[in-house]
Amino acid sequence: MNPETFTVDGDRLTFELAELGKIGLGDDGGYYREAFSQADLDGRTLVEGFMEEAGMTVTRDAAFNTVGRYAGENDFLPPIVIGSHTDTVPCGGNYDGVLGVLSGIALVRALHSNGTRLKHPLEVINFSGEEAVSPGGTFGSRVMTGHFEEGLLDQIVYSDETFRELLERVGIIIENLSTIERKKGSVAAYVELHIEQGGNLDADGISVGVVDGIVGFRRYRLVFSGRANHAGTTPMDRRDDALVKAARFVVGVKETAEKFGIVGTVGTLEVTPGAPNVIPGSVELSFEMRGLDDSVIDQAQERLTSFSRELDASFEKFSHKPPIISNKVIVAALQEGCRRAQLEYVVMPSGAGHDANLMATICPVAMLFVPNKDGISHSKEEYCTPEACVNGANALLQGIIELDLKI
Ligand SMILES: [Zn+2]
Numbered sequence: 001m002n003p004e005t006f007t008v009d010g011d012r013l014t015f016e017l018a019e020l021g022k023i024g025l026g027d028d029g030g031y032y033r034e035a036f037s038q039a040d041l042d043g044r045t046l047v048e049g050f051m052e053e054a055g056m057t058v059t060r061d062a063a064f065n066t067v068g069r070y071a072g073e074n075d076f077l078p079p080i081v082i083g084s085h086t087d088t089v090p091c092g093g094n095y096d097g098v099l100g101v102l103s104g105i106a107l108v109r110a111l112h113s114n115g116t117r118l119k120h121p122l123e124v125i126n127f128s129g130e131e132a133v134s135p136g137g138t139f140g141s142r143v144m145t146g147h148f149e150e151g152l153l154d155q156i157v158y159s160d161e162t163f164r165e166l167l168e169r170v171g172i173i174i175e176n177l178s179t180i181e182r183k184k185g186s187v188a189a190y191v192e193l194h195i196e197q198g199g200n201l202d203a204d205g206i207s208v209g210v211v212d213g214i215v216g217f218r219r220y221r222l223v224f225s226g227r228a229n230h231a232g233t234t235p236m237d238r239r240d241d242a243l244v245k246a247a248r249f250v251v252g253v254k255e256t257a258e259k260f261g262i263v264g265t266v267g268t269l270e271v272t273p274g275a276p277n278v279i280p281g282s283v284e285l286s287f288e289m290r291g292l293d294d295s296v297i298d299q300a301q302e303r304l305t306s307f308s309r310e311l312d313a314s315f316e317k318f319s320h321k322p323p324i325i326s327n328k329v330i331v332a333a334l335q336e337g338c339r340r341a342q343l344e345y346v347v348m349p350s351g352a353g354h355d356a357n358l359m360a361t362i363c364p365v366a367m368l369f370v371p372n373k374d375g376i377s378h379s380k381e382e383y384c385t386p387e388a389c390v391n392g393a394n395a396l397l398q399g400i401i402e403l404d405l406k407i
Pocket residue numbers: 085096097130194354
C-alpha cells in the first residue's frame with residue numbers, strides 16, 4: 001500500500017485525548033497536571049502505554065522525558081523526532097502539548113498497522129516539565145539539549161520545596177541528567193504539532209498552520225524622571241510629570257510595533273510616589289517586542305531608544321531571545337503533507353515558545369499548528385474539535401512521510 005494514502009485512526013486519537021483527559025481534572029473543570037505532580041506522572045505512564053500499543057519501544061530518560069522509538073528501515077540514521085508535552089499549567093487545558101504527543105503516536109500507529117517503516121527511525125518524545133511551573137520551563141528539552149542551568153535547582157517551587165528537592169522526591173537523579181544530552185547532528189529533524197493559541201486559524205476557518213519561525217523577543221526597562229510635587233498647588237505649566245512622559249512612550253511602543261509589523265507591549269508601570277495628590281516623580285516601565293526578523297526588531301529598538309532619549313529616560317535591554325527560523329526543507333514537506341491530506345493551510349509564525357526552541361539548537365526544526373477555539377489556551381476553556389485534532393495528525397503523518405524521503 002502506498003503510504004501517501006495512509007490516514008491516522010481518528011477515533012483512537014479522540015479516545016486517547018479523552019483517557020488522558022481523565023487525569024488531573026479539577027472540580028473547576030481545569031487540568032492540574034503540573035510538572036512532576038502525581039497527576040503529571042500518572043498521565044506520563046498512561047501515554048507510555050499508548051506508545052507501546054502503537055508499536056514503539058519506550059524508555060523514560062534521566063530527566064523523565066519519555067522517548068518512544070519506532071525503528072527505521074535504516075536504524076543507524078539519526079531519528080526524525082516528533083515531540084511536545086503532557087504537563088499543564090495550573091487550571092490548564094487538555095490540548096496544549098498533549099495533542100503534539102498523541103498525534104505523534106497516531107502517526108506511528110498508522111505506519112505500524114500498515115506494516116510500514118520509514119527510512120529514518122522515528123522518535124516520539126513526551127518532554128517533561130515544559131510549562132513554566134518548573135523553574136524556567138522546558139525542563140526536559142533543556143536537559144536534552146545541554147541548556148539546563150543548575151542554578152534553577154535552588155529555586156523554590158510549589159510550597160516550600162526547592163526544585164532539586166522536588167526532582168529528587170519523584171526519583172530524578174540530578175547527577176545523571178547530563179547523560180541524556182544529545183549533540184548537534186544526532187537528530188535528523190524535529191517537528192512539533194501544537195494548538196495555535198493565537199486564534200487566527202480558528203477565525204479564518206483554516207485547518208493547519210505551517211510554522212515558518214518562532215518569534216524572538218527582547219525585553220527592556222526604562223526609568224522616566226520628573227519632579228514630585230503637590231498636585232493641587234503646582235500650575236500645569238510648571239510641572240515635570242514623569243508619568244506624562246511615560247504615557248507618551250507607551251503610545252510610542254504601540255505605534256512603533258504597528259509601523260514595523262511586529263508586536264510590542266508595555267506590561268508594567270511603577271509610579272513613584274504613587275498617590276492621587278502627588279505629581280509622579282519617577283516611573284519605571286518595562287516592555288517587550290516580538291518578531292521573526294531580528295533586523296526589523298533592531299530598527300524598532302533604534303527608534304524607541306532615540307524616543308526615550310527625547311524623554312530623558314534611561315533605556316536598558318534586560319532580555320534577548322533571537323527568533324528561530326524553521327528549516328525550509330521541513331516546511332516544504334509539511335506543506336506537501338497538508339496538500340496530500342487535502343487540508344487548507346497557511347504559513348505563519350509562532351508567537352510563543354515551545355520545546356522546539358531548544359531542539360533548534362541541535363537540529364533543523366519546524367512546527368504545525370491546529371486551530372483551537374477562539375485561540376484560548378492555558379485555561380479550562382481551551383478546546384479543539386475532534387476534527388481539528390485528527391486533521392492536524394493527518395497533516396503531520398503525510399508531512400513526515402514526505403520529509404523522510406527528502407532528507
Ligand atoms: Zn505547549
